[in-house]
Amino acid sequence: MGGADRTCKTDLDGVLLGMGNPLLDISAVVDQAFLDKYDVKLNNAILADEKHFPMYKELADKFNVEYIAGGATQNAIRVAQWMLQVPGATNYIGCIGKDKFGEEMKKSSTSAGVHVHYREDETTPTGTCGVLVVGGERSLVANLSAANCYKVDHLKQPEIWALVEKAKFFYIAGFFLTVSPASILLVAKHAAEKGKTFMMNLAAPFICEYFSKPLLEVFPYIDYVFGNETEARTFAKVQGWEIEDVEEIALKISALPKATGTHKRITVITQGADPTVVAEDGKILKFPVIGLPKEKLVDTNGAGDAFVGGFLAELVQGKDLKESIRAGNYAANVIIQRSGCTYPDKPSFV
Template structure:
């Protein structure tokens, strides 16, 4: 078997984030649930953008954020996602490549613009409330998936958010088959509770078929996947269906279960939480890089916690500090 030239290749939404501060009164006024994520129509996105305060534009997208973090930790990565032939498409393409991540998906001339996520951040606790307009991201074609490129990576990472639209769903199914045929691992981030509510049967079918090797889910997501309110019951349910389960618990740290062996770590201490956007994405980055480096699950969890702590210490979902140096200082 040919030795992989990449560590991680990911398929996800190509999104530019627009972040602005907002209090709970603003969220309530516009029908938002604090800390949640919802999808917007084009008209809703325009209306909310007009009502938001002054913001910052920073490229995002869950899987793309994970790759930016992984690249900062020294991993070789590539991203597959759809942008339109517009200004935000150029911004996203420039930003992802500037992190050292390969991005070869061609922009398309589409009736909808490049995706954007309008993120309201609470100044008091840093909690982010996300409002996403998928735009061009939902038009990723199955033909955009190349077997040789998928086979070139040790791990294929799939973003659960992208399971909603039909074309990207078929693209990811095709990529799974390619990865499995090449003997590569597949990781799935379920992304959000609403993704599970919409596609629980699909996700469980992937697990039952052995198509997923690593499953990332936070506490709320693993409860939704298992259909229970008991955390330990939910963890047992998920761990029985996937070789490696990774579950984050916010300030309570994270756990990993593989082959019946469970390890856990505490959250990394931080002076102040500024913006929780990207915390789960960067956790996945640290864990996956530790995994491809052959580290133990406990050390990989620590790497995830270190990366997550860095990203919530500032605005935006991409790391600003040198993650590789932070990990080296704490883990060696």
């Protein structure tokens, strides 16, 4: 399982494909007054509206900001690529603007070993995400811009669809439901027809609440559902389940109808420092996370994405659930000790 035997795995070429909203994270440690000014709650993710637009400039002017290639799916794919250490194992699709931020993003992801295939929009700037950190906890305010301009026609181009044909595993964060449900369904149906593995993330409470219709349309195709306890509870509430217990919710999510019997649905719910809950075959499994003293916590931005990335890296190599969760916990633990969704040159996961 060490580095040496991973690098010779030629069968991993293009094995994992991600599709989502590429955003350049503008990350800064701020204060509560800044959150209050823009009506932002900690530990949440929202789409920017008009009142948030001046925030990005104020962030850059008043605080010490870092620019990091982001977006939930892109983060997870970058982490999976880092864990795998096999160039070209991962591909990523999304839409950026033809601008400096777009170039930064391309450079950042490509240097991480991810093969990116962006649709470039001539008229709209690259999407950004304000990452506001207070006391190690984070809140995200996404201004999708060009990420919102992804079109299913790009996916249907022969050279892009060839990536879909080649991949055996697909991961899409629920945020992409706000942009191109048609693209998601196209990939989901392909995965079901070919017996491949299709995975999604509940992403944020607002996705479960306001995009429940497209989410439920794609649900029969989802083999692995990821989420955190807040998203799981919001999903349950929207479905009218009237249950708060995360374990019960995970079981009910797994039991929702599936389009094909090739794979059973596995639900994975993270709970911050509390054990990760997994529903499989009508049973609950719990996995403790790696403990971290408060003083070592830098920020939680990207922790959920990193967990998924670590999980995917083992899954695409045919590892079992326990090993995949262990890798997810390892990756999340690394990321929360650093600023943004960043990591050292090499993983030390064994």
